[in-house]
Amino acid sequence: MIEQLRPGASAANARVALFDFDGTISLIRSGWMDVMVPMMVEILADLKTGEREEDLRALVEDFVGRLTGKQTMYQMIELAEQVRARGGTPREPLEYKRQYLDLLNDKIRDRLEELRAGRVSPDKYLVPGARRLLESLQARGLKMYLASGTDEVYMQEEARLLQVTRYFDGGVFGALDDYQSFSKKILIQRLIAGAECAGAEFLGFGDGYVEIENIKEVGGTAVGVATAEPECLAVDDWKRKRLAGVGADFIIPNFLCHDELMHTLFPQ
Numbered sequence: 001m002i003e004q005l006r007p008g009a010s011a012a013n014a015r016v017a018l019f020d021f022d023g024t025i026s027l028i029r030s031g032w033m034d035v036m037v038p039m040m041v042e043i044l045a046d047l048k049t050g051e052r053e054e055d056l057r058a059l060v061e062d063f064v065g066r067l068t069g070k071q072t073m074y075q076m077i078e079l080a081e082q083v084r085a086r087g088g089t090p091r092e093p094l095e096y097k098r099q100y101l102d103l104l105n106d107k108i109r110d111r112l113e114e115l116r117a118g119r120v121s122p123d124k125y126l127v128p129g130a131r132r133l134l135e136s137l138q139a140r141g142l143k144m145y146l147a148s149g150t151d152e153v154y155m156q157e158e159a160r161l162l163q164v165t166r167y168f169d170g171g172v173f174g175a176l177d178d179y180q181s182f183s184k185k186i187l188i189q190r191l192i193a194g195a196e197c198a199g200a201e202f203l204g205f206g207d208g209y210v211e212i213e214n215i216k217e218v219g220g221t222a223v224g225v226a227t228a229e230p231e232c233l234a235v236d237d238w239k240r241k242r243l244a245g246v247g248a249d250f251i252i253p254n255f256l257c258h259d260e261l262m263h264t265l266f267p268q
Helices: 033-045 053-067 072-085 093-116 130-139 152-161 184-193 209-217 237-245 258-265
Strands: 016-019 143-151 171-175 202-206 221-225 250-252
Touching (some): 072 093, 072 143, 130 258, 221 258
Parallel strands (some): 016 202, 202 221
16 A cells, blocks of 8 residues: 655654645545635636636646645635736735635535534544554654644644644644745744754655655655545545655555554664
């Protein structure tokens, strides 16, 4: 179940583990692209440029995928640029973001309600095997951080509902409206500058282009979680291609390969 893309790669020296949230740990927001992409395609199609809808969809899917892992605001900034490039007058990116969040909240409202009411186990909305892996990494003494492009106020509640906050002794971080004040890249740079760890001592997990790129930029080990959501039983080829292209050392569809993964990451 593990595809090793870089022979000899391991996390034998890892002291810090950085996890993305949505699609890597949490499935609460599974299907978010099916909300964001149609919204953006509709906004661009309303400009009546004569472009085919399938071409607009391909354009939007490309930049949404490329920016996945960064704060949602960056995708909205790109949308505004695409509107402007077509002669339109874009709304403020923050307005586009709020429009998207309203649509997404309609989609996930029932999921949140059943978690808040305790009607389902939190594990229903975890990527399979995630909790066992978090417990194993915690037991090995790795300091763990959770960082997301989703707004901090939402993802902190969702992490609490999924009962995973306790694993992340380094902190739980999400996006802010002041989007330039925090990112996964900034977090990594702060940890290195503060001598918490060297770049090669980072182990990162993510299903997005950005977090894998950030980990590899400093020389860390990156596990691409190419989950085909919501079942997460097979590798999503589109995710795999992007994660491999930006330097992932390993590709997995979920964390059910726990024993093999731990042995591969920590061969000694």
